[in-house]
Amino acid sequence: MRNLLLLIAATVSLLVPGAGMTADPRFPDWPCTQIKVPEISVAAVWSGPSIDDVGTAWESDPALRNLVARLAARRTPLNAAEAAISEFISGDAADRQEKGKLLFAGLFTILNQERSQVMNGLERFSRQQAAFANRIRVEISELHELQDTPGGDERKLDELANRIDWDTRIFEERRKTISYACEVPVLIEQRLFALARAIQQAIE
Numbered sequence: 001m002r003n004l005l006l007l008i009a010a011t012v013s014l015l016v017p018g019a020g021m022t023a024d025p026r027f028p029d030w031p032c033t034q035i036k037v038p039e040i041s042v043a044a045v046w047s048g049p050s051i052d053d054v055g056t057a058w059e060s061d062p063a064l065r066n067l068v069a070r071l072a073a074r075r076t077p078l079n080a081a082e083a084a085i086s087e088f089i090s091g092d093a094a095d096r097q098e099k100g101k102l103l104f105a106g107l108f109t110i111l112n113q114e115r116s117q118v119m120n121g122l123e124r125f126s127r128q129q130a131a132f133a134n135r136i137r138v139e140i141s142e143l144h145e146l147q148d149t150p151g152g153d154e155r156k157l158d159e160l161a162n163r164i165d166w167d168t169r170i171f172e173e174r175r176k177t178i179s180y181a182c183e184v185p186v187l188i189e190q191r192l193f194a195l196a197r198a199i200q201q202a203i204e
Contacts, residue, residue, distance in 0.1 A: 031126035032182035036119065040112050045193045048200045049097055051105045058106035068106035071195060072114070074187065082198040089202035100203040107195050115188040122181055129178075132171055139164045 030036045042051065058064050067088060071081045089099045143160045146153070 027123075029123040029126045030119075031122055031129070031178050032185075034182060034186065038116070038119070040108075040115065040189060040192065042108060045189075045196045046104060046108070046200075048104065048196070048203060049101055051101050051108070054101050054105040056105075056109075058102040058109075061102075064102060064106065068103065068110055071103075072107055072110045072191075074191060078191070078194055081195060085195070085198045086202050089199065096203045100199045104196055104199050107192060107199075111188050111192045115185050118181075118184045118188070122178070122185075125174075125178060125181070129171070129174060132167070132174075136164060136167050136171060139167065 024030065024036060027036045058068065067084065070076055071084060085103065088103065089096050091099070139160060143157065143164065146157050146160065
C-alpha cells in the first residue's frame with residue numbers, strides 16, 4: 001500500500017498542468033504545449049486593406065452583426081461561410097472593399113474575444129487541477145500518518161485509501177480532457193484565417 005501511494009503521489013506531481021515543462025513565466029497557469037499568444041494580431045491573418053478606420057462601425061448594422069455571428073460560429077460549415085461572404089461582398093470595387101473591411105473587423109473582434117475566453121477557461125481549469133493535486137497529496141499524507149499510528153482505525157484507512165484512488169482517477173480523466181480543449185484556440189485561429197482569406201478574395 002505504501003509503495004502504491006508513493007507512486008500515486010509522484011504521478012499526481014508529474015500530472016499537474018505545466019509540471020515537468022519549461023513554462024513561460026509570464027503565464028504560469030497556461031496548461032497547453034502550444035505557446036500562449038494572448039491575442040491574434042491583425043497582420044497575422046489579414047493582408048487586405050487597413051481596418052484602422054473601421055473601429056466598431058460594423059456593430060451599427062444589425063444585418064451585418066447577424067452575419068458576423070453566423071460566420072464566426074464553428075457550427076457553420078466553412079464552405080457555407082465562404083458562400084455567404086461572396087454573396088455579401090458585392091458591388092463595385094469601392095463597395096466591395098468597404099464591406100470586406102467591415103466584415104473582417106467584426107469577425108476579428110468576435111473570434112479574438114472567443115479565443116480569449118477559451119484561453120482564460122483553460123487557465124482556470126489548470127489552477128483547479130493544481131488545487132486538486134494538492135488535495136490528493138494531503139490525503140496521502142493523512143493516510144501515512146494513520147498507517148504510522150499504532151492501532152490505527154482500519155475502517156478509516158480503507159475509506160481514505162479508496163478516496164485517494166477515486167480522486168486520482170478523476171484527476172487523470174480531467175487531465176486527458178485538457179489536451180482536447182487546448183486545440184480550441186488553434187481551431188479559432190484557423191477559422192479566422194480562412195474567413196479572412198475568403199474576404200480578401202471576394203474584395204479582389
